Amino acid sequence: MKRIVSLKINGKTVDDVVPDNSLLMDFLRDKQGLTGTKKGCDGGECGACTVLINGHPRLACITLTASCEDQKIETIEGQSKSGRLSALQRAFHENLGAQCGFCTPGMIMAAEALLRKTPNPDIDQIKTALGGNLCRCTGYTKIIKSVQAAAMSGARQ
């Protein structure tokens, strides 16, 4: 079965016809061209597809598009405003938080959810919030440092 869904993606209202078995990740990447959301393990284990739904971190690879009716979705593409990097993106860039970069969109979105709720997290809170995100380059130290730097910059959007 197909249905019309209306979602808000990065502030823009999107109405589209989607089959019931459409996954949010495929919808974002293939139908909306938002390929910043990465397809990693494709089974809810790696966090590379983390997006925010109503401000909460969610895994796009195990979320049905039809269940997102009327919800606000934010992807990595929504982070930079007018061509300027967000505080988190800048912190990841400056602190070498991205190595190969594949896990980075998911890391940043998970960190974004954390910093909105807890603007000054301690290291354990960062580790817990990023617990579901894998980095195969194992660059965790710099990733945690990047999140701390973004929190300290105080200039988050």
Add this chain to the structure above:
Amino acid sequence: MTEALPQFTLVRPETLDDALIALQATPDAALSAGGTDLIVRLRKSLVGSDTLIDLTGIKAMNSIDPNENGLRIGAGVTLDQIEHSDLIAQTYPAVVKAAASVAGPSHRQVATLGGNLCLDTRCVYLNQSHWWRKANDFCLKYQGDTCHVAPKGNRCRAAFSGDLAPALLVHDAEVEIAGPTGFRREPLGDLYVEDGATHLTLEPGEILVAVNLPASIRTSDYEKIRVRKTVDFPLAGVAVACDTSQEPPRLWVAVTGTNSRPFLLDPPDDPMLSPADEAFFIALQKQVQKAVSPQRTTMIAPHYRRLSVAALAVRLARRIL
């Protein structure tokens, strides 16, 4: 290798009655809430159903309500809500700790209490892609006729891996079940049987709607072992509760991850043993080791899990008594 989601029809009822009617109309429908496990199983062709009934729109299942007997937690309450509920933390600390230990933070946003209690059993020969299982002639639980864990046995050994069940068992939780003929309540332990293929005792057309916890003066705790500190399912988990108002203090111990069902086990009942004695803990360790039956359902050896689960029980008991 991953696979596309098969075709299915999604039904989104807004009331429990509508959900029960939908379930009557399509008895083989899969019930879905957070979908954190179901969607993965759908992709691996482990769900033999072409209808999904999404229960998340049913508001009556989404609240935590104190009442004169204790606390009622709707099956649709998310693990994130449980993790951050002061109401639950005050009286049932093991439940909060178990919820906070499930998967990762993004899963807990949507994964529900009902979903965790009705979690399907898991096995290293089952939770694989379709082509992997086909190359192995499938297995007794699904589409095949041999259990690769115990080929000479006649039942599925897949392990139950929910974290909430043991924490609720040590607090004497009861489940509330809605069905075509009305509501029924039963002790949580009766929801399960020791058979990995059909470990739930829910009848066709029934939906788990809530968990009722009696008022409690017990302190409690929960811990589990796993390879990765988040996301992984438990290789073994233990919940303990203790009533220190009794002399000697009474202990409750429940386990998950070792058998096809979570279960409460009796603490050492030798009246000569007091929790103040080292002999009590040695007896507890032996008792847990004897009660559990971990199988080759995970990459970690059964013997290690048997020793670990007993060690966990002793560690928690020492901490709590």
